[in-house]
Amino acid sequence: MKIAIPSQGNSVCPHFGHCEQFLIAEVQDGKVIGKETVAAPPHEPGLLPRYLAGKGVDVVIAGGMGSRAQQLFAQQNIRVITGASGLIDDVLAAFLGGNLETGPNVCDH
Numbered sequence: 001m002k003i004a005i006p007s008q009g010n011s012v013c014p015h016f017g018h019c020e021q022f023l024i025a026e027v028q029d030g031k032v033i034g035k036e037t038v039a040a041p042p043h044e045p046g047l048l049p050r051y052l053a054g055k056g057v058d059v060v061i062a063g064g065m066g067s068r069a070q071q072l073f074a075q076q077n078i079r080v081i082t083g084a085s086g087l088i089d090d091v092l093a094a095f096l097g098g099n100l101e102t103g104p105n106v107c108d109h
């Protein structure tokens with residue numbers, strides 16, 4: 001499984017569509033076996049779901065994401081979790097441990 005998290009330094013970027021990079025973590029048997037940081041492509045409506053699907057991503061964990069982006073991820077069979085915040089390593093560990101606490105989706109479009 002591959003998990004993508006929009007990043008701002010070591011933290012989850014609060015707005016998915018405005019992030020400059022993503023951490024993509026590869027997970028096997030509940031453990032992270034690899035991490036890669038990739039630059040976000042130039043902003044273009046609908047591009048990020050296709051881009052991350054092309055990277056083999058199965059799950060996106062974000063702070064906020066618009067409803068249209070969520071629909072486009074669903075079309076790519078990518079699970080979306082919104083309302084995450086904090087340090088990426090903590091968010092990833094909580095997700096893998098089944099205890100990720102999320103707040104409201106911080107995006108309203």
